[in-house]
Amino acid sequence: MNSTTEAKSISQTGRCFPEEDKPAGNTCVADISRARTCGIFLKAVTENLHGMKFIVLLLMLILVFMLAYPLVNSWDFFMEIPISNWLSFDWEPDDDYFGMGIQMTGSFLLVLTTLPLAIIMGWVISLQLVENRKNWLNPAIVGILEVWISLPSIIIGIWAIIEIIPVVRNIFGGNGYSLLAATIGMTIFIMPTCTLLFYRSYLLHLDQYQGLESSFQMSVLSRSELFIKSQPTAVIGTINYIFCRIFGETMVVLMVSGNSLQVPGNLLDGFRTLTATIAMEMGYASGMHATALFAMASVAIIFILFVLLVQYKRLIHA
């Protein structure tokens, strides 16, 4: 029996798919059959799984190589410059002072102020979305959040310059370009990602455990407690991811932080982050200055890898 008659007989007897899975117009069987008869040559070329393994492995090796490339390029820097120099707080590349302390502190302070705000606000909005998931407002807000995620960070930066900086300047004094302004801008920027990640993992969780809603109604736990206790991986994974997003964000910070080369003493001081330094100085840097910027990128890569992979086994199993 050739493939076409075989396909016809299957489509007539309906043995290929259960009744509820049958696609509209019953064209799937015909297409499968056509794919089989037309694709003999393609199959001979491509269905070699050893070849496929090689291609995937090659792609992975290319990606690993790319991630390691800044480290390879900054190897000389780490060999030549003593650790006390590049961990210090003196960033004067022209005089061979390559301390990353100020930039690292700036990045960490930004994460420290933004992360709790973004997580709490994202959590509250996602719980509201879950509670109102049958309301018309839900798809509207989810749509808005999806657009927000793809919105360029410079748009938030411009909005922060127009709206936030004058408010901070008028209320607290100073020039407005400060840690506070950067925190507000970053919270607004990062909160949609946080909200959608929590919301989607909660919905996935509801799909997996159908009785969750009824157990929530009967339990003494709040909805948040129930979610954290039953789905810790989703919560930790989201926090790790948001941490990296805040640590690595460049444009919003570059536009509203003031980029002062100092450790901020309070929320109203300007500051500079690791990523903003790379973005600002890469255009004109040369020699050891450029290598120091690559080294800065390598430090950021290693740090982010550490944060992402700290829960590696748990996340892979999940």
Added chain:
Amino acid sequence: MLKIVRQRWILWLYMLMTMSIIATFIVPLQFQYTTSGIIFGTIVTTLGAVLLAALPAYLIAGVMAGIIRLPKWLQSLTSVMVYILAGMPSIILGVIGFLLFSDTLGFGWSMLSAMLTLILLLYPTLVTAFSQLLRPFNQRYGMAAKSFDIGPVEFLFRLSPAYQKGKILEALILGWATSLGDTAAVMLTCGALTSFPESVMDSIRLLNYHIFLLAMDIPGGMPEARSLSLLLIIFLLFLFITPRIAHRYFSED
């Protein structure tokens, strides 16, 4: 009415905040420094990057969706790489692109360098989007395809596109929106020339970087930056509505 607002005041507040942010950009349009080279270069670079990234991302999505069965360590490695690249800051990807494509491979500040850098940025987005559409398709038709002796690659590249044109288009449009929204990854690789590009080796200024320069460096450029931002928001909204229509009219499954 008041009761409804009181019950869901957080969601209403969020909607209000979004409206107020968009309202900030509603100003009389002004275009003085924007050239056709910027618009054309942005469209070509971002679209080219999406198309270049689509094939490897689709293949890896097939691995992650369980269509192509590989050793467990290799499957774990693919998942971990997607997870790592998704969390990697775009400026770091820009540094990698600058070092590798602009410097070592000698492409310089060009559209090609920017495209190749954007592939790194788009890879996790596209893999996630593709694997989300491939996983249910595999669960539904995988066994049937096996009974017809259809291999995984044929299933992936022949059957799935035939049935999920709309969903694939949706993922590609999402990728395009992502690449349009990024600045830091390309500001180190594309250059800043505003002239009309004649080949992929020419330097261009991408729209986002142009908006950044208008807002920060060019005196009196802020009104134009606001106008361009508004147009970009409207275009992104259009991009998010289009996939839903595409999905409705092109997906047979």
